[in-house]
Amino acid sequence: MSQPVAQHSVPAASGRTARRGRGNPWLTLIAVALGVIMVTLDTTVVAIANPAISRDLGASLPDLQWVTNGYLLALAVSLITAGKLGDRLGHKPVFLIGVVGFALASAGIGLSKDIGLMIALRVVQGLFGAMLQPTALGLLRAAFPAERLNLAIGIWSACIAASTAAGPIAGGLLVQHINWESVFFINVPVGVVALVVGGLFLVNARGGDRGSSFDIPGILLLSGTLFSLVWAVIKAPSYGWGDVKTLAFLGAAVVLLAFFVLREAKAREPLLPLGLFRSVPLSVGAVLMMLMAFGMFGGMFFLTFYLQSVHLLSPVQTGVRLLPMMLAMMVASPAAGGLISKVGPRVPLVAGMVFAAVAFLGLTHIGVEAGFWAMTPWFALLGIGLSPVLVAATDIIVGNAPVALAGVAGGLQQVAMQVGGALGTSVLGAVMTAKVANVLPGHMKDAGLPVPTPAQVDLMKEAISQGVAPVPANTRPEVARLLVRASNLSFIDGMHLAFTASAGIMFVAALLSLLVRAGRQVEGAAALV
Known part of the structure; x- marks a missing residue:
């Protein structure tokens, strides 16, 4: 030990x-x-x-x-x-x-x-x-x-x-x-x-070894790793996940990460001491933060398009629609902090992930004409579920690091959130676009419209994945109305699949949360090499 x-x-x-x-x-x-x-x-x-x-x-x-x-x-x-x-x-x-x-x-x-x-x-x-x-x-x-x-x-x-x-x-x-x-x-x-x-x-507040030098090679290797990874994730939707440029940046991230690990293992004053990851709660917390951000940002990304492009709401009206989730987080986050102090992080983490998963599954039932009250319960449940996850995952990352490395631990928490959010938006965006391309011909046929060719679907799917119906200029009003309906239904199908994937991620994270140690955090639980 x-x-x-x-x-x-x-x-x-x-x-x-x-x-x-x-x-x-x-x-x-x-x-x-x-x-x-x-x-x-x-x-x-x-x-x-x-x-x-x-x-x-x-x-x-x-x-x-x-x-x-x-x-x-x-x-x-x-x-x-x-x-x-x-x-x-x-x-x-x-x-x-x-x-x-x-x-x-x-x-x-x-x-x-x-x-x-x-x-x-x-x-x-x-x-x-x-x-x-x-x-x-x-x-x-x-x-x-x-x-x-x-x-x-x-x-x-x-x-x-x-x-x-x-x-x-x-x-x-x-x-x-x-x-x-x-x-x-x-x-x-x-x-x-x-x-x-x-x-x-x-x-x-500061840690020890104030006069020691910075790990410049470690900084350069880690910066290159994160740049290559985030760039690949950001550009994958436009490049394509199988494109050589995407694969090249992902490959560069893997190679640079390997060199970074080797460097940190040998460095006398490492940027990110690998001994931090000997703490199982800290390591699991970083993974949970990434999975939570993957599901939250990836799933919520489409709600803005749904409210503004499908429901034609203004930005202010969209913000009002999302208030139940944010208000729930405002109330539930301090309550989650107090609960975690009493019972430890494991139970709140598992419960929060399950609540979030159920909320995402509930959102798969909203349709094109869903009103405020059809969405509000699921938004509120999502806020209640995400709160203990955000609080507990942050606490077990920062709380299990020594005070001398609290800043590094805080950076690790934020990197996990940023990378998880970028991955969720890109991966679930690709899932949604593929679903739209799959169901669009059927919805157009059901509406009595000509079935589009694969080339036409490729031209239309990106716009529809953002909730925009690609209606050509001078289209007759009755045809335009049918095309908007088919596009919206295709968008809803894709969004439902993205929400289902988010729910699956949350259920997996709930199982992973069982590895988190029960009980209260101990000051300075992590050891360094």
């Missing part, structure tokens, strides 16, 4: 400092939540601003994809390195630098008049965003005792859910009544508040 490593905790505050609130766990939670809320708001509002950005800056579809993909690539590649930076230099300065950089990059994007500059600044945003999320978890790990960490993570998750819920509504209102630039400018005042609160109340 491995021995726990020595812990590095936040120094006790002096009486004067304590009276001012510096180092107070709950004020620490408020400070880091503000920073992460800024990132979450930005993530959720950009998609709503894309049509206006395209119109004002003359951006093409590939340009708009880069607005999102440039940010995602920079974020995913930098997370673990940023976490290591916080462990080595201190989480407080890295977090505050991330806040300032993210807010300034947001202001620059709002002032941009060129799509190329905007994409470059989105990459900068991703780099600074990577400084915020793992260091936020590192600060929480150092500020809260082990038995209260999951409650703090639950409240932190509720803040993320709240900002996720507010994003589409606030973004829609800003774009509709002001302009698209305002969705980026809103990060500036949030960043200022986060900077002030963080400067006043955060304590500079």
Whole structure:
């Protein structure tokens, strides 16, 4: 049985400092939540601003994809390195630098008049965003005792859910009544508040070996691995999963990962100590986080198309429809944190995965004309199910790492979520497109329309997979109505299959959750080599 490593905790505050609130766990939670809320708001509002950005800056579809993909690539590649930076230099300065950089990059994007500059600044945003999320978890790990960490993570998750819920509504209102630039400018005042609160109340928690050098070869190998993997996943829908370019990037990711593992096994001061993965809960937690993100982001990806393209709702109306899920997460996340403190992570994890699976299966029964109340129970159940998974998986990743590596563990948690979400969106997107191509001829035949040729199906399936009916110009209204109906039914069939796959992933994750140790977390449970 491995021995726990020595812990590095936040120094006790002096009486004067304590009276001012510096180092107070709950004020620490408020400070880091503000920073992460800024990132979450930005993530959720950009998609709503894309049509206006395209119109004002003359951006093409590939340009708009880069607005999102440039940010995602920079974020995913930098997370673990940023976490290591916080462990080595201190989480407080890295977090505050991330806040300032993210807010300034947001202001620059709002002032941009060129799509190329905007994409470059989105990459900068991703780099600074990577400084915020793992260091936020590192600060929480150092500020809260082990038995209260999951409650703090639950409240932190509720803040993320709240900002996720507010994003589409606030973004829609800003774009509709002001302009698209305002969705980026809103990060500036949030960043200022986060900077002030963080400067006043955060304590500079950090690990040991402060003067040692960084693992530059490890950073380069891991960055190359994550870039190749995320790039392959992002581009697979357009390249094709069997295309040589997709396979080349996936192969490069595997080769670079092998070299990274060899490097870390021999390095005296590794970027990601492999001994972390000797903790079964930590390893299982990372896999569960990836599976949860695969099902959640992959399944939820299609709901936006369903509500906006099939139901023809505005972005604001779409946000309102999704509120039951977000509100359920806001309420259930802190409750899940308290429950995990009492009974341990295993039961909440299994129950949460099962609830999420049942919710996805329930969503396979909604049709083209489904109303608000037909969807609301399943959205609420999905929020209730995802909450304990997000809280418990985060807790067993960060809580089973030593305080000295809390930033690296936070980066690992975020990488698992980002990679899982990207995989879910791409893989389930391919599943849906294949299903649409399979059922479209039958639905068109049932509608009394000419059966399309395979070549015509190939031209139509991408648009239908996004809920858009490919109706040619000058089509007679009665024919257009039948074509829209056939397209919507094909979309629904594909979405149902994606939800079924998400449910299957959640059931598999529920079984995997049984490997998580019952009982409370132990401070510094993981050992290093």
